[in-house]
Amino acid sequence: MSITKVTQHPTQNEELIFDRSQTGRVGFCLPKLDVDETAIEEMIPKELLREDDLEGVPEVSEVDVVRHFTRMSTWNYSIDLGMYPLGSCTMKYNSRLNEKVARIDGFAGLHPLAPEAEAQGALELMYRLQEDLAEITGLPGVSLQPAAGAHGEMTGVMLIRAFLDKRDGAESKNRRVMLIPDSAHGTNPASAHMAGFTVKTIRSNSEGLTDMDHLRELCAQGGIAGLMLTNPNTVGIFEKNITEICDIIHEAGGLVYMDGANMNALVGIARPGDFGVDVIHLNLHKTFSTPHGGGGPGCGPCCCTAELQHFLPTPRVVKAGDRYRLDFDYPESIGRVKAFYGNFGMMVRALAYIMTHGDTGLKEATEAAVLNARYVGHYLTEDFDKPFESDSMHEVIFSHKKQSRKGVHTLDIAKRLIDYGFHPMTIYFPLIVEGAMLIEPTESVGRADLDAFIDAMRSIAKEAIEDPQTVIDAPHSTRIGRLDEATAARKPVLRWRPDMDSLTKAA
């Protein structure tokens, strides 16, 4: 099967709005000035007044504007359009109710400097979210300040650093090694480094789990500040030795940081605090359904043991009687990590998500997330190489091993999925699986959509054998094919200039 590129389709041919411009066309007229124009000109310094007649601004009608932007919006993909099987990202559907609650005037319009007495509702919301996250993680100290997962990680390892400095005094400087598995998300070593630690890498074994012998070996070398571990790990497998791992680190004098980005596999079922974990971050914009992508805003709460909570960022939201207040009185705190109190809108959505699910609903969501990933895993194992035998948790990993013999690689499969109407999965992560394809359907995908995704993947596997070139040349159904993504990211062209006209025309 091959799809020829449609180049005549009007929505696919949308030009720049500048190219649509026709001298004299208008879409909107400003009302007549009701103030004296010359008086205004006198008030504004001369050098700030513009002299040209808004040259270069496109002259377009209302319908031009509406069609231009609507057409471009159809080139986009969104969680409201279909599933996002991106592994490690938990791109679940965001309920409209959460959005509605986040838009309630009293929440959306509240000034961050409003006095406590006038912000009781917002403070109560933050307090209740803290309480719920403490219950979900089994870790009583919570700060909602961090604005992303990576930011929560940095906050968490700073708590570890502050704890060690206090416990060991001057000796603390001999304890600066952070152990991180080779399957970890890149933010883990970055966060450890920013908090002043040096990273030693732990190998994964053939089952995709932390290699226990290597862990013991590294601990025996001494200087252990702690371990950063994702669980389920980034290949979607539960680290079944987690309690033993925590014991080994604690015996070596270090603390255990858990990267909680994969909590969608655990919420309501198992609690990191009960495993022996000391500190964790959560990604509200993954597990707790707040919108996600495009660089934010996010929220990466940091949850820790009672032993560590004196070091949490200030201010902390506390309850005194039936009132809520901001408490700055934590002399051992690592200090503020974010302006004001964090990204409040994310907190509203997350609490709405938790409250609408309730405890049984949260547990069901976790079970459905794991079931969906196993369902996909089950139906794709014949066509794709599955590098690890253990049952997956909320995401399942494959490699391109079977297809690469025909010259078809992970990138090609991902691009071909676009032709089938799906957003690609996460590719080439984690690095320990060559040609990795990490698929996370989440609980918000129904059976019909899962089946359609499975059919698309199996059909691509068939194409890779019978007609590999179609896959290698994909996508065929999009306005443009493969981009030079590195150049686009490094040298983005963000501004149109009249002399670029010839450039864009040529393209």
Ligand SMILES: *Cc1c(COP(=O)(O)O)cnc(C)c1O
């Ligand atoms: C997403 C993710 C992070 C980072 O979270 P951000 O909010 O993107 O900073 C860290 N670790 C893992 C395993 C993740 O999947």
